[in-house]
Each structure stands twice: as structure tokens, then as C-alpha cells.
Amino acid sequence: MANQTEIRFGILGCANIARKLSRAITLAPNATLAAVGSRSLEKAKAFASANNFPPNAKIYGSYEEVLDDEDVDAVYVPLPTGLHLRWAVHAAKKKKHILLEKPVSLNVAEFDAIVDACESNGVQIMDATMWMHHPRTAQMKDFLSDTDRFGHLKMMNTYFCYAGDEEFLKKDIRVKPELDGLGALGDAGWYCIRAILWAADYQLPNKVKALRGAVHNDKGVILSCGSSLHWEDGKVATFHCSFLSHLTMDITAIGTKGTFYLKDFVIPFDQKEANYFSNSQFWVNDISCWVPTPKNQVLDLPQEALMVKEFSRLVGEIKNGGSKPETKWPIISRKTQLVVDAVKASIDKGFETVEL
Amino acid sequence: MANQTEIRFGILGCANIARKLSRAITLAPNATLAAVGSRSLEKAKAFASANNFPPNAKIYGSYEEVLDDEDVDAVYVPLPTGLHLRWAVHAAKKKKHILLEKPVSLNVAEFDAIVDACESNGVQIMDATMWMHHPRTAQMKDFLSDTDRFGHLKMMNTYFCYAGDEEFLKKDIRVKPELDGLGALGDAGWYCIRAILWAADYQLPNKVKALRGAVHNDKGVILSCGSSLHWEDGKVATFHCSFLSHLTMDITAIGTKGTFYLKDFVIPFDQKEANYFSNSQFWVNDISCWVPTPKNQVLDLPQEALMVKEFSRLVGEIKNGGSKPETKWPIISRKTQLVVDAVKASIDKGFETVEL
Structure with missing residues (x-):
């Protein structure tokens, strides 16, 4: 029991x-x-x-x-x-x-x-x-929030692509309109958009404009697409998601004083330890290179188990402690879905700008 | 003498x-x-x-x-x-x-x-x-041309940004309309566009659409902008160039079978040796990471001297050998300028699509 x-x-x-x-x-x-x-x-x-x-x-x-x-x-x-x-x-x-x-x-x-x-x-x-629940994520957010090391976010790009094989592209539920009508945008693009919102402190962009060149299958499901996102303060983000390109899981965020880089944001290369790359107040003559943080986060649990643990903690507090549900998570989900919807709308309108 | x-x-x-x-x-x-x-x-x-x-x-x-x-x-x-x-x-x-x-x-x-x-x-x-003259550039091109390791180019992003200080933003010739009217687009964007054309075998995009959010100074000179570029075959590239963000010199190119990454494309971090990162036919369960090429290219000369050497070789063949001028270089320059012009036109037209 x-x-x-x-x-x-x-x-x-x-x-x-x-x-x-x-x-x-x-x-x-x-x-x-x-x-x-x-x-x-x-x-x-x-x-x-x-x-x-x-x-x-x-x-x-x-x-x-x-x-x-x-x-x-x-x-x-x-x-x-x-x-x-x-x-x-x-x-x-x-x-x-x-x-x-x-x-x-x-x-x-x-x-x-x-x-x-x-x-x-x-x-x-x-x-x-x-990946929201990996301890690295909180550490990276500390870097992005540091006005000395990173400054203010100006530009960001994220990718999540993988190359589906013939079987996937014919039969996977993610390419069937009656099951997963959002295709690559809902599956891979979700991560890209979440990463952008995460870096932007979950402030929604005010304009979303899909990039031309979205690819659909013969049933109208998105296999590959991208978009730019624009904020009132001039911040710009772009992303690209695809079932048709080689596996890439990439965040680049450029601030006024630093640059942040991550090559394995969706699934860390190593389940036990992970790091990220950054550079601050760097100038060409430094003849230096990007600085990896030490891989000092040896995890007892992979990120998906940490997610289950956090979810279960919240449920336990409701069940046993009389707490209310944590509203942070559905708020973040809703914002991500709002941007997914806006990108979809922009694609459907021939890559017009969609206001949020 | x-x-x-x-x-x-x-x-x-x-x-x-x-x-x-x-x-x-x-x-x-x-x-x-x-x-x-x-x-x-x-x-x-x-x-x-x-x-x-x-x-x-x-x-x-x-x-x-x-x-x-x-x-x-x-x-x-x-x-x-x-x-x-x-x-x-x-x-x-x-x-x-x-x-x-x-x-x-x-x-x-x-x-x-x-x-x-x-x-x-x-x-x-x-x-x-x-950077066109660095030996690394030819090696990278070999990777991008390799249909087994890289496949076909699908998506690409380049950045060249640096944060000009107050003095630069007030007085540098690159922010003065009568001297360098193209601002960050001509200076930093030139490199981004060249890198994209280089990876695309100098095939011009057929559509160019600047990203909203271009920043101009009070004289109308571009301080920061970006664009998407689109080819007939569905390839998409984006770039962002800026005088207002932390130094970043970045190429990411995603093919059907591989991903290519470079963090110092304009000026290699190390004048003597340089490498690049790539990954081929990689899948999540590999629990691997991006593979740097060995830094085995110890250079006798920095890339700018190699450029002078190549230019002088061509001039020498004309002067002493009766050769004709090499047309490859002005052709590449012209294509780069064509895309610079298209991005500028798109910005000036309120981020409309410009056909090439």
C-alpha cells in the first residue's frame, strides 16, 4: 500500500x-x-x-x-x-x-x-x-536576471527541431489533424515559446508574426514553422520548430551586457549533470571564449522526476494540508498557449502580424 | 626597396x-x-x-x-x-x-x-x-556541403552584435548619416548576411522581410535590426545585428542530418587556432553533446593577413602574370550588398516583404 x-x-x-x-x-x-x-x-x-x-x-x-x-x-x-x-x-x-x-x-x-x-x-x-523543473533552469534564470552580468534582454532565438523518419511523418499522432492539429508548433514550438516567455519574465509579446516558409503536410498539419515575437520595449525573439531538421535544442539570449547560450535545453545531454554557457562584458581583444559554468549540479533525479516530485508536493499540500492549488503553473501554460495560438493565427493569415 | x-x-x-x-x-x-x-x-x-x-x-x-x-x-x-x-x-x-x-x-x-x-x-x-580567408571557413564549408554529415540546409540564424559605449553612439562614423548611412546593418549586418549567403552557396533568397523592432538614432541611422530571408526551396534564415547588445558572433545552421554551430565567426577567439562545433545524426538517447572539431589549425598568420595574402596573390598574377581579375569576389560582394539593400528597403517600407 x-x-x-x-x-x-x-x-x-x-x-x-x-x-x-x-x-x-x-x-x-x-x-x-x-x-x-x-x-x-x-x-x-x-x-x-x-x-x-x-x-x-x-x-x-x-x-x-x-x-x-x-x-x-x-x-x-x-x-x-x-x-x-x-x-x-x-x-x-x-x-x-x-x-x-x-x-x-x-x-x-x-x-x-x-x-x-x-x-x-x-x-x-x-x-x-x-525542463522547467531542472535545477539548472533556476540557475540560468539567475544569470538572465543579473543586471551586471547579463543586463537587459534585447534579442533571443530558440530552436527545437528533430528529423522525423518516414514512419513518424506518416503515422505519428503529431502529424494527424484529428489528434494533434498543431503539429510541430504544438509539440516542438511549445518548448521554444516557453523558453522565450521564461527569459522574458513571462511578459507576453504585443506582436507576433510568423516567418514565411511554414511547411504543412497534405492534411494541413504544421511540420515546420517559425515566428518572431515583439515586445513594447523593443525586445525581439525568434524561434523555429520542425519535424524536418536535425535534432537541435538551442537557446541564445543576448542582453546589453552578456550573452547566454544553451545547447540542450529540452533534454539535457547528461541526465546527471548539466551546465550552460555565458559571456559577460566580453570584448574582442580579450581573446577569450564562451565560459561554461561548472557541471556541479549532480542530480539524484532526472528532470522529469523532479517535475513529478514538485507536482506531487503541491498535490500533497492540497490533499493533506488544506492548501489551495498553485496558480502559477496554469498561468504559465495559458501564456504559452496564447502565443502558440497567435503564431498559428499568423500562419493561417498568410504571415500577418497578430496583436496580443 | x-x-x-x-x-x-x-x-x-x-x-x-x-x-x-x-x-x-x-x-x-x-x-x-x-x-x-x-x-x-x-x-x-x-x-x-x-x-x-x-x-x-x-x-x-x-x-x-x-x-x-x-x-x-x-x-x-x-x-x-x-x-x-x-x-x-x-x-x-x-x-x-x-x-x-x-x-x-x-x-x-x-x-x-x-x-x-x-x-x-x-x-x-x-x-x-x-573571416572568408580563415582556413577554418573552408573546413566548415566542407561540413555544410557534406550530405551525410549535414544533409541539406533548412534553417539558419546569425548574430553580430556589440554594445557601443556612449562615445561610440554619439560620435562614431558608423552612426552618422552623412558618412555611414547603413549603420549597424552595413557594419555588423554585413557579416551576418555574408555568412548566410556563404552557407547557402551564394544562392540569393527570393524574399527578404525585416523583423519589426529596428532601432534608429535621432538622425535615422540603424542601430539595431534583423531580418528573415526566404528561398524558393523553403530554406529560411534569420539574423540580428546591433550596436546595442553584448558582443555576440554566432552562426547556427540546421540541416536535415546535422547541426553546425560557431560562436566566433567574425573574429576567432584565438588568433592562432580555431574550431567549430557540429553534431550529426544525433538522437536524444545518445546522451552525448555537441562535438567540437579539434583545434588543429595552428595559423602562422591571422585571418586579416591571409586576406591580404590572397588579395596580393591575385594582384600579383595580374601584374606579373597577365591574369585577369578574379570575378568571384565582386560577385559575392554584390550579392551581399543586394541583400543589405533589400533589408533596408523592407525596414523603410514598414517591414514589408521585399522580392529579390
């Missing part, structure tokens, strides 16, 4: 990414795998056995049964984006806390409905953007 | 950058400093003495006299961009070969007039984009 401080997770569906999260739930000290549901009981059984579910975990042939299980505190929802609205709202009504895969929804109206349901039912919602 | 194989350089003006080029001419085995001219004879004297001109070098109180000197084979022209047309055409008519600072002119029509004058008079012209 799970101990009282462990948050008991049910998993909706057997998506690939759910394997990584099952491991993360196993690793997090305050979380445990309690149930998995799939439309196929056989698939659920195979998933539980392949992912080290404890013997007492429940195996269900439907998502519904997971939500009805009183021994489940929280659900992880890795379903295709097109199903998020239905199942997240349903989960909230069943008083399940929700760890929701990104993109959180097909558009911000859907996400608002999900958040309303969570608020009405007093449940925590957090999106599953793992 | 200069030996016969040495190309005898005259320098027009005492610009800051001319100190670096004087040293480069001294270092290059096939070039020698023969003359310097300034509107002030005193300044020319001081310049010659501070920059190790040989005792027999001529010191003139005008540019005209340098062009009239029969012992001068070639001139280096670091004058403000607004004076290039006049003095480069004049130099060509005086049969002087021309190493011309970038941006080569205020617009492509001016540059065409310069090239016409050079062609009519059989003189070599080359722009002074130093």
Missing part, C-alpha cells in the same frame, strides 16, 4: 512518453504508480508490466475507470492534444489533480475550460514541460 | 581598422606598406610611425597623392562608406587594385559603378571580410 505522503498516479493511455513518466513517478519519492487505463485492457496490462508498476496497481480497459478509482489522487494525461479538453475536464470533475502533457490544448479557449474545471473542483493542474 | 613579388599598398585614411590592416600587410609575405594618405599630413605621419611603416614608405597629406604614386600597386580603402563610390572609382581609374572595406557601398547601384570602373581598368577588387 502506498504510504500516506505518496501521491497515487493514474495514467491515461499508453503513449510512448508515458513510459518516461512512469519511470519518473517511480523515481519521485513522493509519488507512486497506482493505475493505468487504456482503451485496450491488453495494452494496459502490457504497459504496466513493461514499466515496473507495483503489483497492487490497477489495470483498466478504459480511462473512465481510472477516474472513478478512489485510490487515484492524480492523473497524468499524455493523450493526443485533441482529447485534452474532454479528459482533463472529466478528470477535474472527478477531483483528480492533473499533470497534462503539452501542448495543453488545441487553443486557449479549450485550456480556459480545463482551468475552470480545475478551479471549480479545487484540483492542481500543471503542464509536463520537464 | 620592395621585392618584385611584394604588392605595394597605399592606405587611404587613418581609420581605426587601418591599424589592423597595416599590421596584416606587414605580416603577409607578398605585401608591403608603401604609402599612407590622410587629409592631414600630421595624422598620416603619426599613423605611419605608430604602425611600423618601413622608412621608405610615402606619407601624404591627401588621398589623391597616394593614387598618383606609381610605386603603389593597390589601395586599402577604409574610408566611411559614403566616400567609397568616389574614391574607389577614382582609384580604379588610376589603375590601383582595391581592397575595399565593408559595406562596399551605400547601395548596389554605387557598387556596380565601382565594379564597372574596376573592370574597365583591369584592376582587382575584393571586400575586406576577413
